[in-house]
Amino acid sequence: GNSVTQMEGPVTLSEEAFLTINCTYTATGYPSLFWYVQYPGEGLQLLLKATKADDKGSNKGFEATYRKETTSFHLEKGSVQVSDSAVYFCALSTNFGNEKLTFGTGTRLTIIP
Amino acid sequence: DVKVTQSSRYLVKRTGEKVFLECVQDMDHENMFWYRQDPGLGLRLIYFSYDVKMKEKGDIPEGYSVSREKKERFSLILESASTNQTSMYLCASSLSSSSVTEQFFGPGTRLTVL
Numbered sequence: 001g002n003s004v005t006q007m008e009g010p011v012t013l014s015e016e017a018f019l020t021i022n023c024t025y026t027a028t029g030y031p032s033l034f035w036y037v038q039y040p041g042e043g044l045q046l047l048l049k050a051t052k053a054d055d056k057g058s059n060k061g062f063e064a065t066y067r068k069e070t071t072s073f074h075l076e077k078g079s080v081q082v083s084d085s086a087v088y089f090c091a092l093s094t095n096f097g098n099e100k101l102t103f104g105t106g107t108r109l110t111i112i113p
Numbered sequence: 114d115v116k117v118t119q120s121s122r123y124l125v126k127r128t129g130e131k132v133f134l135e136c137v138q139d140m141d142h143e144n145m146f147w148y149r150q151d152p153g154l155g156l157r158l159i160y161f162s163y164d165v166k167m168k169e170k171g172d173i174p175e176g177y178s179v180s181r182e183k184k185e186r187f188s189l190i191l192e193s194a195s196t197n198q199t200s201m202y203l204c205a206s207s208l209s210s211s212s213v214t215e216q217f218f219g220p221g222t223r224l225t226v227l
Contacts, residue, residue: 006155032213043117043203043218044156051213089155099144099207099214100171105155 002027006090006104013080014112021075021107023064023090031092033057033066033073034101038087047075047088082111116140117219119204125225132191134222136204143209145187146216147171147179150201162187163209194226 007022025031032051036044048057053068062077073090090104120135138145144163148156148171158171160179168179176198180188187206191198201223205216 004155034215036218041220043220044205044216045218046215049213049215093213099216100146100158100161101156101216103148103156105153 002031002092002094002102004090004092004102004104007107009087009106010108010110012110012112015082016079017111019075019077019080019084019109021088021090021109023073023075023104025071025073025090025092027071027092027094027102029094031094033064034091034093035062035064035073035075036089036091036103038089038106040086044089080109080111082113085109085111117204117206117217119202119219119222121222122220123223123225125227126191126194127227128195130191130194130226132194132224132226134189134191134202134204134224136187136189136206136219137185138187138206138217139185140206140208140217141184142206142217143184144207144216145181146205146207147177147187147189148203148205149173150203150221156203159189194224196226198224199226200224 003026034049035047037047048059050057050066056065091101117138146161147159162181178190204219207216
């Protein structure tokens with residue numbers, strides 16, 4: 001079956017530090033990969049996605065590259081801000097049309113000024 | 114903007130009570146989902162629906178049922194609440210498409226069963 005393994009948290013960084021949150025997956029077929037973010041008190045929202053190997057998703061300074069050879073989709077940002085403090089979820093889907101998602105356990109990120 | 118609303122942000126119920134969690138979306142999405150979110154476990158899919166009156170079990174359907182009588186509304190029902198159903202419940206919706214689409218989430222209902 002499908003599964004997503006995410007870097008354990010919590011992660012605490014100083015403002016302007018470089019961020020990496022690791023994500024690896026196991027899936028049948030060719031999944032689409034996603035990063036969702038959950039800000040305090042809110043539901044999840046899509047941060048970025050990639051639908052095929054070597055695709056790079058990017059948004060709000062965050063990037064992730066779909067690496068089929070290492071089955072990974074690591075999230076990176078060059079310089080984090082306090083407003084990036086949130087919980088980040090890696091997810092995959094192998095069902096086009098109804099987009100059933102399999103999520104990782106989430107990584108809580110706290111940025112200190 | 115897509116809006117997914119959930120009937121309550123916080124809910125406290127007693128063991129054995131029947132509990133209804135309501136979710137409404139306003140963008141005519143075909144697909145709707147119910148997840149529960151627990152620390153260290155991430156989000157786990159309880160049920161989903163890809164059309165009115167259609168439903169499919171997710172990964173953890175035991176103890177839950179759902180109802181979708183109208184396209185915009187998807188209800189999660191706990192027939193007899195138990196303490197191990199204390200959790201955050203998230204509803205989501207998405208457009209049915211031949212290409213990859215995103216899920217839009219509601220703010221969640223934090224349910225406590227005493």
